[in-house]
Amino acid sequence: MAEKEVPLTAVKVDALVVMKIIKHAGQTFPTTATGSIVGMDVGGTLEVTNSFPFPVVEMPAESHFDNAAPNPAAAAPRAKANVVYQAEMIRMLREVNVDANNVGWYTSANMGNFVNMNVIENQFFYQKEMNERTVALVHDVSRSAQGSLSLRAFRLSPKFMAAFKENKFSSEELQKSTLRHQDIFVELPVEIRNSHLLNSFIHQLQCPSKSASLDLPPSLAALEKGPYAKDSVLAPNYDNLSLSIDPFLEKNCDLLLDSIETHHTETNNYQYYQRSLAREQAKITAWQTKRKAENASRSALKQPLLPEDEWQRLFKLPQEPSRLETMLNTRQVEQYSRQIDSFVSATTGKMFAVKGNLLPGETAK
Amino acid sequence: MAETDSFLHLARPLGPVAVGSAPTTAPLNVVIHPQALFSVLDHSLRRNADQERVIGTLLGTRSEDGTEVEIRTTFAVGHTETTDQVEVDMEYQKQMLALHLKANPKEVLVGWYATSSELNTFSALIQNFYSGQGDGTFPHPAVHLTVSTEPGKDVETRAYISAPVGVTAERAADSAAFIPVPYEIRYGETEKSGLESIAAARDAENRAANIFTDIEALERAVEDVLGMIDRVSRYVESVIDEEAPASTALGQFLLNALALAPKVEPADIERDFNNHIQDVLVVSYLANTIRTQMELSNRLATAQLTLGGEGNAESGQRGGQRGGKGGRGGQQRTQERSGEETRA
Numbered sequence: 001m002a003e004k005e006v007p008l009t010a011v012k013v014d015a016l017v018v019m020k021i022i023k024h025a026g027q028t029f030p031t032t033a034t035g036s037i038v039g040m041d042v043g044g045t046l047e048v049t050n051s052f053p054f055p056v057v058e059m060p061a062e063s064h065f066d067n068a069a070p071n072p073a074a075a076a077p078r079a080k081a082n083v084v085y086q087a088e089m090i091r092m093l094r095e096v097n098v099d100a101n102n103v104g105w106y107t108s109a110n111m112g113n114f115v116n117m118n119v120i121e122n123q124f125f126y127q128k129e130m131n132e133r134t135v136a137l138v139h140d141v142s143r144s145a146q147g148s149l150s151l152r153a154f155r156l157s158p159k160f161m162a163a164f165k166e167n168k169f170s171s172e173e174l175q176k177s178t179l180r181h182q183d184i185f186v187e188l189p190v191e192i193r194n195s196h197l198l199n200s201f202i203h204q205l206q207c208p209s210k211s212a213s214l215d216l217p218p219s220l221a222a223l224e225k226g227p228y229a230k231d232s233v234l235a236p237n238y239d240n241l242s243l244s245i246d247p248f249l250e251k252n253c254d255l256l257l258d259s260i261e262t263h264h265t266e267t268n269n270y271q272y273y274q275r276s277l278a279r280e281q282a283k284i285t286a287w288q289t290k291r292k293a294e295n296a297s298r299s300a301l302k303q304p305l306l307p308e309d310e311w312q313r314l315f316k317l318p319q320e321p322s323r324l325e326t327m328l329n330t331r332q333v334e335q336y337s338r339q340i341d342s343f344v345s346a347t348t349g350k351m352f353a354v355k356g357n358l359l360p361g362e363t364a365k
Numbered sequence: 366m367a368e369t370d371s372f373l374h375l376a377r378p379l380g381p382v383a384v385g386s387a388p389t390t391a392p393l394n395v396v397i398h399p400q401a402l403f404s405v406l407d408h409s410l411r412r413n414a415d416q417e418r419v420i421g422t423l424l425g426t427r428s429e430d431g432t433e434v435e436i437r438t439t440f441a442v443g444h445t446e447t448t449d450q451v452e453v454d455m456e457y458q459k460q461m462l463a464l465h466l467k468a469n470p471k472e473v474l475v476g477w478y479a480t481s482s483e484l485n486t487f488s489a490l491i492q493n494f495y496s497g498q499g500d501g502t503f504p505h506p507a508v509h510l511t512v513s514t515e516p517g518k519d520v521e522t523r524a525y526i527s528a529p530v531g532v533t534a535e536r537a538a539d540s541a542a543f544i545p546v547p548y549e550i551r552y553g554e555t556e557k558s559g560l561e562s563i564a565a566a567r568d569a570e571n572r573a574a575n576i577f578t579d580i581e582a583l584e585r586a587v588e589d590v591l592g593m594i595d596r597v598s599r600y601v602e603s604v605i606d607e608e609a610p611a612s613t614a615l616g617q618f619l620l621n622a623l624a625l626a627p628k629v630e631p632a633d634i635e636r637d638f639n640n641h642i643q644d645v646l647v648v649s650y651l652a653n654t655i656r657t658q659m660e661l662s663n664r665l666a667t668a669q670l671t672l673g674g675e676g677n678a679e680s681g682q683r684g685g686q687r688g689g690k691g692g693r694g695g696q697q698r699t700q701e702r703s704g705e706e707t708r709a
Contacts, residue, residue, distance in 0.1 A: 012573065090463060092461050096411065098441075148581075192563060197409065204520055220618055241587070249648050254541040259655075338658040349583065351641060358631075
């Protein structure tokens with residue numbers, strides 16, 4: 001990593017990779033799909049030119065009971081078997097002239113719920129073990145189904161990397177490092193790029209007929225059955241004109257409720273820690289005063305003094321819970337609320353349009 | 366393009382068949398997923414400078430009766446071709462196939478592709494390898510897909526299956542009768558948005574496109590619809606002015622489309638509109654409140670508290686604040702729940 005001077009600023013994704021990720025994520029939905037991406041690093045821009053999915057390691061059946069059981073696919077990128085798989089695959093790809101450098105991994109998400117320990121650990125693993133200049137591409141299946149593609153690229157910030165390496169997430173450490181939940185990820189802009197060949201292919205797909213003039217259809221049935229009534233491969237997508245908003249809002253509320261639940265648990269944990277800490281400290285003070293009194297009487301009797309720092313062995317202060325989970329949770333909530341904001345901005349527009357259309361004159365005040 | 370060609374389904378001449386397996390002679394339809402085509406095109410760009418064409422393996426699924434083959438994934442296979450001999454890296458093909466099947470256990474080998482429209486003796490040889498027994502697709506026919514990538518010409522895609530010809534074993538090994546079969550490009554619902562973004566890059570000078578935000582996508586969609594309405598109304602106007610030929614079918618179609626506009630009471634609209642907009646705004650408001658609350662709670666927990674005492678006093682104070690936060694969080698939740706209930 002000698003050429004570290006230029007920081008990564010953007011990610012260019014080939015159309016091929018976009019399609020491959022969408023296909024993989026769509027197939028496994030709603031479980032998480034993960035895979036590896038390969039490409040090249042050209043002066044601060046990471047060009048992603050190919051990808052391949054990771055095999056899902058089958059977990060023993062009993063682990064499905066536990067809700068907290070790790071999702072095998074989500075943890076796949078850092079599984080040992082997959083590191084081997086990835087190395088093997090890249091070696092094979094090199095033989096057919098594919099850019100054979102690992103530049104990260106991808107994962108699928110559902111309504112932006114990707115801020116969790118798995119993603120952090122995977123990306124940490126990649127940035128630490130594999131190559132510093134790697135990204136995580138996140139494809140949101142549910143949001144893409146609503147009309148506009150959602151593909152984002154993330155990296156862990158250096159600050160967070162340093163903290164995560166030494167697991168410094170107690171209150172004091174956070175005060176010192178001023179690490180906040182906004183600092184966990186660095187988002188990179190994503191651009192989609194087509195090759196020349198693909199570009200010409202897409203142009204060609206769009207106008208399937210070469211004949212210039214078009215006969216008028218003889219009947220309604222002929223019109224509906226004709227080749228032009230079928231939506232062509234690249235017909236624009238009007239899903240985002242759809243007015244159904246309830247499923248989306250409902251899902252988001254559910255997710256937010258989950259987050260609040262998590263937050264609540266975390267605060268409770270913290271409070272519990274505070275209480276037990278206070279209790280222990282009270283005990284220690286009591287012990288210390290007792291020892292002091294004893295020593296005073298001993299010195300009065302000219303006896304050897306008892307050591308006063310024995311409490312360190314006798315009492316154990318409780319471990320402070322890590323604040324990492326809370327931080328991630330806050331980041332997740334931020335993600336949800338931004339998502340809702342952008343949805344709301346589009347929806348209100350649509351709703352006013354519908355109202356204006358159905359009640360002409362009302363809105364023209 | 367071959368899509369618009371018509372096809373004559375010929376019964377596939379049958380080769381020597383193993384006893385017990387009943388080969389089918391039903392017509393075959395090939396479905397190609399866009400990502401498979403994309404990766405063929407990508408591979409053809411990455412060929413060695415002296416190579417005329419490149420080949421690779423097609424993976425996908427086959428319907429139970431064998432009449433439909435879906436091509437989902439492809440991978441490249443190295444090969445060298447000289448005037449009198451061809452060498453395909455079989456070892457590579459086998460290893461790569463094993464790797465792919467590990468990640469996609471549902472997909473099977475269905476055939477192979479080449480990036481030129483030409484069919485020659487070597488094609489027959491490779492075809493016989495892919496459709497052969499053992500590692501091949503036997504007893505199903507192997508699909509051969511040709512995608513021409515000649516510069517300056519249209520990208521031409523064709524699909525074939527083959528039948529063995531030749532009287533002696535040696536002759537049969539390097540010859541095959543390729544029978545064209547119809548194919549279509551099919552894409553799933555989830556791929557639509559991806560294709561749209563890719564298509565957005567086609568007119569750009571640098572062949573690149575950014576990912577749209579929701580509101581940008583909406584804007585584009587609205588503009589597109591407006592454009593289409595304009596086109597239709599121009600056509601209708603020119604028909605009225607007797608400049609363009611009229612068509613009953615088109616008129617009927619337009620009438621049907623217009624009849625879809627709902628007839629509803631203004632009061633109903635007003636009510637529904639208000640309900641919905643309130644839902645939307647309330648959820649947005651709540652989401653942002655929750656975000657602020659959580660952030661505040663985190664800040665308080667890790668802030669440097671300089672007021673008041675040190676040590677114990679500080680942590681006690683912090684605990685108190687956090688307790689208060691927890692309580693408020695709970696309150697928030699009930700609010701949120703009630704909001705959701707009213708909506709439901």
